Amino acid sequence: MKVTNYTYIIICAFLFNTFELHATEPPFSKYKNDDWVNQQLEQLTLEEKIAQLMMITVYPKQNDASKDAILKKIESYKPGGILIMQGTPCKTATWINQFQEASETPLLVAVDGEWGPAMRIDSTIIYPYAQTLGAIQDTTFIYQMGRDYAYQLKLLGIHMNFAPVADINTNPNNPVINFRSFGEDKENVAIKSWMVAKGMQDAGVIPVAKHFPGHGDTQTDSHKTLPLVPHSKKRIDTVESYPFRYLAEKGISGIMSGHLNVPSLDESGKTSSLSKKVINEYLKTEIGFKGFVVTDAITMKGVQAAPGKAEFEAINAGNDMVEFVPDLEKAISSIVGAISKNQISEKEINEKCRTILALKRWVGLNEYKPTIIKDLTYRLNSPYFEVTNRKLIKGSFTVLVNNDALPVQDLEKTKIATLMIGSGQYTAFQKMLAKYTEVDHFRISKNATEKEWVNLRQKLENYSQIIAGIDGIHRYSSQKYGTTEIQRKAVSDLVEENKTTFVFFGNAYALKHFENIHHAKALILAHQDNKLTQELAAQLIFGAFDANGKLPITIDQRFKLNDGHEVKKNSCFSYTIPEEAKINSKRLYRQIDSIAELGISEKAYPGCQVLVAKNGQVIFHKCYGYQTYDSILEVTQENIYDWASVTKVTGPLPVIMKLVDEKKINIDAKFSDYWPDFKGSNKENLKFREILAHQARLASWIPFWSTTLDKNGKLDKQVFSDHPSEKFCVRVSEKMYMNVDFKKEMFDTIRTSKLENRHRYLYSGLSFYLYPDIIENMTGQPYEDYLKETFFKPLGAYTVTHNAYLHFPLKQIIPTENDDFFRMDKLHGFVHDEGAAMMGGISGNAGLFGNTNDLAKLFQMYLQKGYFGGRRYISEKTIDEFTRIQYAENKNRRGLGFDKPLIDNNKNNLKDAYPAVSASRSSFGHSGYTGTFAWADPENGLLYIFMSNRVHPTRENPKLYELNIRTAIHQAIYDSFEKKAF
Template sequence: MKVKLFSYLFFIVSLGIFAQESHPLKTEDFRVQKAWVDSTYQAMNLDQKIGQLFMVDIFSSKSKAETDKIKELIKENYIGGIIFSKGGPIRQAKLNNEYQELANVPLLIGMDAEWGLAMRLDSTYAFPWNMTLGAIEDNRLIKKTGAQIAKHCKRLGVHINFAPVADVNNNPDNPIIGNRSFGENKINVTEKAIAFMQGMHSEGVLSSAKHFPGHGDTDVDSHKSLPSLDFSKERLDSLELYPFKRMIAEDVSSIMIGHLNVPALESRVNFPSSLSKPIVTDLLQEKLNYKGLVFTDALNMRGVADYDEPGEIDLAAFQAGNDILLISEDVPKAAEKIKQAYLANEISEERLAKSVKKILSAKYKVGLNNYQPVDTNYLIEDLNSLHNDLLYEELMENAITVIKNNKGVLPVRDLQKQKVAYVNLGDSLTETSFLQQLKKYTKVDHVKAEHLNDLLTKLEAYNLVIVGYHKSNSSPWASYQFSDNELVWLHEIARKNTTILSVFARPYAVLDIKSTTNLDGIVLGYQNSQIAQEKTAQVIFGALPAIGKLPVSLGENFPVGTKFTTQNLHRLAYGMPESVGINSAKLHKIDSLAQLAVDEEMTPGVQMLVARRGKVIYQKNFGYHTYEKELPVTDSTIYDLASLTKIMATLPLVMELEEIEKIGLDTKLKEILPETKGSNKANITLKEMLSHYAQLKAWIPFYTETLAEDRTHASAKYYRSEASDLFNVPVSEKFYMRKDYQDSIYQQIIDSDLRTKKEYKYSDLPYYLLKRFIEYYYERPLSELTQQHFYEHLGANYLGYLPTEKYPLDQIAPTEVDDYWRFNKIQGTVHDQGAAMFGGVGGHAGIFSNANDVAKMMQMYLNKGRYGGVKYFKPETIDKFNTCYYCDKEVRRGVGFDKPQLDEVGPTCGCVSMTSFGHSGFTGTFAWADPEEEVVYIFLSNRTYPFASNRKLISEDIRTKIQELIYESIMY
């Protein structure tokens, strides 16, 4: 007996520690508020006062007959509030205005918007579930979420959001809380709930901690039956009540009482806590000294509704100490019961005034003393602004959690060694956003089979398998469990392959996996939203670090708080413009210029990409492969990069050789190509010729010497329609050049005259010579060297020479209808004639790619030589080649890189920094990087199709006008 008494006294004393000193419903102008409350209360008759106790529910999606019933309750029963449920925002706003117009005292409008208005309404935004937020360590983001949801509530005329859920979900089988809880750690739950609450308060929306005294450790849904909390007072005090006590100390606006059987706090058997005076009044309001509003949970839920008749339940709830009776099953009957009890002195005037004045204080606090109707103009737009996605993106970047990382399988490194397969389990049977994002980093094959053995056989060709487990994202209660068949498949896949499992569902799904021993990596994406999938893929490939922490325990191997922080490999990430200081609206003005280029037939199609601070924030396609408009341009459309080859292929190999001191900027041609000794080019340095300051001719039309005398066709002396030992250089389809003519090309360059004046003149010729040197040095072709030294490591699988060896022809945009030499459509083979005469592998031309892979190379340069955890160059090497050595000679070029113009005419908009660099290509391509603004801009097109004489893209300066708009969109 003494032990029990001590325990009870300990319980009482510990509650007092959190006793509330302030009043959560007071405003700064408390005296004015009190005067308004008192005068409003005094002007009411008894029926009007009792009416204030009721908050009734309505679906804005209901029929007019149903919504009109609320009007009757307003006029006849003077109800004090409305809780809106399912429907749409415009319909709700209109109903809200109609209802408020009828009310003598403005109505307090409430909603369940735990993860946003989308919890109840269509055409509104859904933020991550609380379980997802529970994985985030930075509680400032939780506060931002509460504030953003509150903005939506306020815009829609909602005054109180019944959030946050303060239940500690330490029961994985909880059927109703689960994802709605911040997790099972009471400290984490409490801090998250307080932050969320503070965010709502900052926007003038009332909060509600629920479901007192704690609904987390239950396995019954109180909507269907009465759950029990069969725990001691000490356990309840230390765990279930902990968040509520802390929130009371932080001035939570209201507390919602759950329908729970709590024997330690209420002696009556199976007596709902919402009707219990010992819980609602004695514990909450007296022992915890709570002064804010007290709501019942919905009184039509079976956890309480089965206890007694409508009306009787409401009376009992009010007598227990609740202020607002939520969703009464029969308001007129309940109001009459309370009135009778009042008239019979079972309810005192003091008791009635206490609740009604609290309700009026809340109404004053949310501005209902100066009610304004909801403006329906631009309502949908306001509720669905880009700021929602921006916040969601930030939340997911901070939530994604790695709970297993054997041998550092995450993030995926050494892409040149990886052959990656994707297998999907769960509900998603088609290509997902997750898979599409994975493919941006390297080649990933979607491997499918109807039978497990067939799948395992197919997977033998891969050394890494990424399994995506996708479940419905429609609600936090959606099914999340693996099927028995899926568990077998997952076990066998992991047993035979290096496997990363990505879970896009409630984390408790992992509990179904009998053994995770063979899984090398486990990543929790928590939800199956597009953003969650994209961000998880970025974490897997090291574009983002994993920094989330497991909010619940998943068996012995994964206790609550499990966290593997993975490395940021600084691969390109993908996200929203505002996340890197770019204004979306201004940035998307570039759409119109790209579309204009297509509409005015400056080019059949355009592929564009913009990145800032290592994040791709714009990636769009316009038009088609040709003017016949049969194949639209997509992210995987491949373009002939033309002269971008110089900085994508030859230059990085030269930089590599310079860094290992095999050559230097002052190295002379005769030192690397002995055949130039004695020629007029022998003493030209690398720096001079790569800066286009070496008196070299711009180009030599080598192909013209191989035409027949009448120039109507290629000479049989040099070409054949079928390959042979001598004629083995593939120029284009069924068009083979004799191999020995390449030596003639080199000799023509060596023998060519120099320009009379030493001045800036752009020339392709240095890159022919450098190709010859590099291939001699390594004894391997340029096409192999670029792949092995750069592209494979970068995961740039679209970037390279000879694209038809890897990709179908219809994925490659054609570049010209050649009517002067090859006499066919140039598609999949290089457009440049000189490069074509080297089998498509030129030092100055021949590289094909999509915009995404060009961006990887440019970002590597911008990262001072690092990308994907690989160091390609020293920072000083990048700086050395990105220097204008002859600016004083009016030569703007760096060593290989183009640079901004020195006067009015040049390759850029004139708005970029002088440290910026890039290149343009004859076919209508452009790549530029700016270290100061950390911007990468890629523009790919085939403006030369069908004829290279179409110079409208160039004359209209489309590429640089787009660049100018990009810079105008920079906010900070």
């Protein structure tokens, strides 16, 4: 049966308690009589056999003198293995290669990798701690994590991992296990331990569960003293040893003996790792474990035996190997002496040595090959490993309080502040929150004064909602987990105002020091504090994915074992890496980078931006180049662009679709029913559908500004002025104002314009000048107000606006053209399109500005058939109608407002295609004259946004089209995921 959720954990627990379990032979056992094992054993002297039972410690972070000392030990005493401590990937692997070369019998290489190789090897992926994993309900992710561990360790030349920690942390004040345990529930610990172990074992690495018979309920640290486990044997049988029994039954390869005083198992008080009663009689005989047993570090204070004697007692107790041996010569000599005194037999040594050699045979050391150093760090950090890490973190989030606050929605009604309690920096959590809606950021350090908090609290009073992260929490319990009085006061004060959602980045036990946090509006336990966890927590708050984590421990009476509310996702964006969408990031980045950089080098544009989303996941968002050719300001994701004609499908069109849903517009009615000025004209009988599909014979465009020129080619002073007044109140550019009456002349010019002779596709923007007035008349609200309140603000697309210069600093806005024929000015924050400018910047044909991420939200709403972020904006039926080809019989590819692929697009080569050849027939989008492009493909779940200012400094630059940049990138995206990524 496939283990997938917590329900199955309970079932397993029931079966485990109902039936007697029998230990299973671990996979390496089949090699105990292997030819290679027999051959190696025959070649070893007694001293060398004993040395095979010893593991020494190496520190690759140290210098060559340290390495040379280890090499000398290996050559002189021939230990069975080495334990890797701190080091970099390449240096560690290089040292391992050199040690293996020096060893006559291949070395068994081990590491303490409880949260992956990163526990000892830097520059590698840091997986979640066990307590974090204890909250996860889908254990398939944990199994995959175990496999990831194995793949990474094998890349380094490591064969054994002293993990998982199978201790049940029933003591919240445990000074050494604590967050290293999966929790306090024995079934949860047993299943999670097995999933990690099985993942490693299935991938060819030896898992070693620790610390038998159980270190979870101790008051002291075995590194420093000998901890007491005061429980009865019955309790030890049913609680502490429970996970180890389960693992033995499943066939785990290894178990580590802990340094503990367990009187109920050995009344003498002898350290458990040195006790025959604990190892031979309890673990091997009573429990029936058939695998490999290794001690915890023999140098720990809990051992309470001298070097040499400790190693002998460990081997004599039943351990197969001793870890962290400080003096090989003394350890070997001690055991040789014990054999001569008949305190232990040579047969026992042979059997243990055979076990070690069988392990080596199982991991492939009979055909040893050196580790490949080239690109090692890159391979260790494969994005496929990060996908596992992301799934684990998302699955661990535990919502402890939710008073209808999660996910955060109704964005148009809230004014949000973000606050970091315990940080003096602008954090990854806050940066990610800003991708979802408009927020203002605040922070207060752990050491802030009460006055600083009072001043900040006054500022926060102006907000209707606060999203607060609590960080700077320590892993262990000393000094209240490192929390400070000001942190606790800040939380307490905010809770009283009942408008704060908290995310707790740290050890769950630390929550007990925040006395009223259970009365918060919402509380998410994120367990750990790192960049990825912060980013994903922010995404959860807005509904990017489900939350179903359960507390793996009891904190206090407020927060108990298995507490946790489920929160369902709401179809907003998530932000991730390509591999989570099964796309190879290396291939995707390489292809897009090369085309985008080509555009810059060929001066098709000074800079650009590309966003790709797959199935609602933003998997690529990268900026290239600069705002202008002077290379001063780099392009950033926060930059605001002039969307040009993309405005048509993001401004008036969503409102028209909504009004169709409300039956206020009938697209098969006459357009003049909604624009009465057309009555009595040659346009009286034009259908709304024909106009939206560019099939109505309307003229393509009218250069309104040129109609104001006098005979000398100068602008009419009756129409334009260089300063504002009551009459000249339509601002066209920084120093130009238009007579408000001329707007009617523009409409009259549209009314009297000629129609084409026959019905055919001819792109026309004329009707889009009229839609703002039509919408105002039908909704009773100013056009832009209605747009923002109905679409932009609820979507969290807060940067979308007309007349960007009024709302954003100029350095954030990408400049467009240096206008040398009409406005005679550098256009920066003012709309590029002349006609839209003469409408005061608020028009339906052009005029919207916004950043790339916010344009993506609008188009993702279309891609999701009118639904986004927990709200339906437009009906699925209407989206389908507007995005289908309307007049294919006339070879018109257009939908209603939306552009579509060429009728015969799949027959074209890339150069002649529009958009990409691989874009499906159901896809739709629009382009903009300034160099913008947005395209959605429902069939492939793909969204592509391209932003540039190709008209800077002049529109007389056709290279964006000549190089086919936008289409080439579009096709490269399809090419990257049409090939298998895995």
